[in-house]
Amino acid sequence: MMSVRILLHRAVLIATFLFPSALLASQEGAEISPERQSQxxxxxxHDCGSCHGMTLKGGLGPxxxxxxxAGKAPDLLENIIYFxxxxxxMPPWEGLLTRGEIHWLVERLQKGEIP
Ligand code: HEC
Incomplete structure (x- = not known):
């Protein structure tokens, strides 16, 4: 009997194949308004920081x-945030953030471009 934990991790991995960010090019950062970017x-x-730390250097979350x-696949990180x-x-942000917004956030996080 496979544990729920393994099944959930499989689901995130499978989702990574189903939603590669290449397919999301049309919703990428360029189309996120400056107002939405500051939100x-x-x-x-604030929300992510409550677990990952205000400076994002870790807390309850890594x-x-x-x-x-560094070296982590953006698609996998995006799916962890989404699902x-x-x-x-780690709570799911599906319904609160679009795939395009999550893509934008992961790109900023990996480049260290958080104002
Ligand atoms: C309630 C606490 C909590 C909140 C709020 C939260 N996270 Fe997490 N997050 C976690 C925990 C705990 C993990 C580690 C899960 C594990 O053990 O793999 C995690 C994992 C992650 C990972 C994977 C990191 C890695 O190196 O594999 C990313 C990316 C991430 N969170 C981003 C976010 C973002 C972006 C937000 C806000 C939109 C957010 N998290 C909000 C608790 C939280």
Missing amino acids: LIHLLR SLLPDAL GLPERA
Whole structure:
């Protein structure tokens, strides 16, 4: 009997194949308005920061600084944010953030371009 945890991780991996970010090119950062971009940064610092730390260097959740995310596949990180890892206290943001917004955030996080 496979554990729920393994099944959930499989689901995130499978989703990574189903929603490669190449297919999302049409919703990428260029089309996110400056107002929405500052809302996203606020959300990152406050909502994500409540677990990942206000400076994103880690807390209950792991560090989201570029060093910590270096070499990690953007699609996988984007799916973790979209679907969450419910068994490990990472909530899903589906419904609150679009795939394009999550793509924009992951790109900023990996480049360390958070104002
Ligand atoms: C309630 C606490 C909580 C909140 C709020 C939260 N996270 Fe997380 N997050 C976690 C935990 C815990 C993990 C680690 C899960 C694990 O053990 O793999 C995680 C994992 C991640 C990962 C994977 C990191 C890696 O190196 O694999 C990313 C990316 C991430 N979170 C981004 C975000 C973003 C972006 C937000 C806000 C939109 C957010 N998280 C909000 C708790 C949270």
